[in-house]
Amino acid sequence: MKKFSKVKYFGAVAAALLAVAPIAAPVVSSIASPAVVQAATTTDAQKVLNRYFKDSTTTSQKNLFEFVSGESAITAPESLAGRRSGPNHFLGTLLTNGDLPSEFKNYYVQVVFSGYEGYPASQVAYDLYARGAGTYTATVYLFNANPSGTYDTPALASKTVTLTVPAATATVSGVSSVSDATVANGSSVTPFQTVASIVGSTKFALSDGSTRDAVPSDFATGLPIFVGFTQSSNPYYDIKQLDGGITGSTFKTPGTYYALFSLSDDVAASLTTAGVTPTVSLRKVTATVTVPGDKTKTETKTNWYVARKVVVGDYAESAATGTANVVNGQGTTVYSDPTTTTSTGKTLDYGSAWKVYGVVKNSAGTVLAYNLGGKQYVKASDVSSTAVSNQAGVFTVKYPSNPTWSIAVYNSDLKVQKLIPAGSTWTTFGVKTLKDGKSYYNVGGDQWVRTDYGYWNAK
Known part of the structure; x- marks a missing residue:
């Protein structure tokens, strides 16, 4: 039998074959998957969470306690359907960047503080408050809300927020000290009327038991900071106590005076809140004043004042020459003021001799002290012009x-x-x-x- 490599059909035979088995393009059939409706996807939830929740925030110890202690979403997931804005806003603005958009109505949220997984909100709040200042981390979880009125698990998305509670700022609770000043009768009053003079002389006591130097902002703004001089030591300052006798540029009568300066509203409020008892150096007055912008109304306002003691002495210093021989057997103390009240901590040995540059006398002409140069004074009774x-x-x-x-x-x-x-x-x-x-x-x-x-x- 003979084989043929190719078979060819012509004419009617070929047509018959084509009619039986026509050549057609392949047909691709596809089976569509049934549609699945989802209330939210993981990707959507993460985008929403990242956009509207903070990465980090700073709050006070008190605010953190108040927010956490009453927040049900600390204990278990909580629906955000009615908690996107207004007074019921989720944790206020502690964790969010503002009102939450409508997307959040389809979510439940839970906040879990690191180390407090499974703890109720009240316990978390008290523990965080007890720990005080520090850095805390909280993870925010978003869950999908389902038609049955609950939420699906696991969470669709999560985000960690860092919360920082800085150390509490101590408030002013009193005056620790106000340095006195001593001047000769006839001295200028101007140096005792400046803000710099009271700032440099005042040290405040703080609520945490520490002290700090005064700064200009501790004193009143928009008002006369320097109120005036008074010779009264009454801690409850009254405008009638002001000494009208000091009208010129110099002190004209020896005596003890107090330069009064108004404190700022913030410092005054701290002192009032702390229930501070007024003293000679920290004075108080409560007065009824007109409400700013409405002359028909009045309010009670408490003002506080720092009073700096200025002693105007009966003495005058003049130039002098000579030698001061120390005749005090124990030596003599060196003072920084002509009234010999503030020691420099230095003493001069008995029998030593020192050049004199000035002499201090009272109005009767009695010699009180000698200036040995550079405002270094010794008592006249401790030295003599003749050697011992x-x-x-x-x-x-x-x-x-x-x-x-x-x-x-x-x-x-x-x-x-x-x-x-x-x-x-x-x-x-x-x-x-x-x-x-x-x-x-x-x-x-x-x-x-x-x-x-x-x-x-x-x-």
């Missing part, structure tokens, strides 16, 4: 006419300071001639005894 011979030894009291009598101890002005008994012994530090022309032993400080009212032995 170094006479270290022991003096025994024995009055020549009657050995049983006591003798007087004098100061350098020959005023009796006290009596010392016969037979008593005293360490001597030097010897000098006082203004009566007699010789005296120094027995410590500005204390002198006649050299001829006893006997002396060298140490």
Whole structure:
């Protein structure tokens, strides 16, 4: 039998074959999946969550407690259908960027603080409050709301929000100190009327037990900060207490004055809230005033004032030359003010000599102090213009006419300071001639005894 590699059909045969098996293009049939309706997708939920919830936020310890303690969505998922805005807004604006859009009506939400999974809101709130300042993390979960009025699990999306509670800022609870000032009669009043003078002199006590220096914003704005001078020490300041006698540019009468400065509304409110009791340096007045913008209404307002003490002394300083010899057996203290009330912490040794640049006298002409240069003052009673011979030894009291009598101890002005008994012994530090022309032993400080009212032995 012979094989053929190709078979060809012609004419009617070919037509018959085509009629039986026509050549057609392939037909592709597709089976469509049934449509699935979803209330929300994971992608949609995550986009909404990322857009409308914060990445981080800062709040106070009090605000965090108030928000968390009453929030049911801390304990279990909570529907957002009616909680997208207004007073019932989910956690206020603690976690969100504002009112939530309509997309959120189809969601439930739950907030879980790290470390408090499964805890009720009240316990979370109290624990966070007790921990105080710090950084906390909360994870916000979005669940799909289903037609049965509940929610589907698992959550569609989640986002972690960082919450920072800074350390509480301490408020002003009083005045810790206000430094006094001492000036000579006739000095200018201007330096005591400036804001800088009261700011640099005042230190406030704070609610946490610490203190801080005053700053300009602690004092009133829009009002006369410097109120005036008063000689009254009444802590309940009254405008009638102002001293109308200080009308010029200088102090004209020696005495004690107080420069009054108004505190700001914020500081005043802190003091009032703290229930501070007024003092000489922190004064208070409660007055009825007209409400700003409405002259028909009045309100009660509490104002507070810092009072700085200014002592106007009966003294005047003038230039002088000479030498101050230390005659006080214990040495002499160096002071920073002409009234010799504020020590510099320095002392000058007994017997040392120092150049004099100024002398301080009162209105009667009595010498009170010497300026040794650079506002370094020593008491006049501790020094002398004449040198003291170094006479270290022991003096025994024995009055020549009657050995049983006591003798007087004098100061350098020959005023009796006290009596010392016969037979008593005293360490001597030097010897000098006082203004009566007699010789005296120094027995410590500005204390002198006649050299001829006893006997002396060298140490």
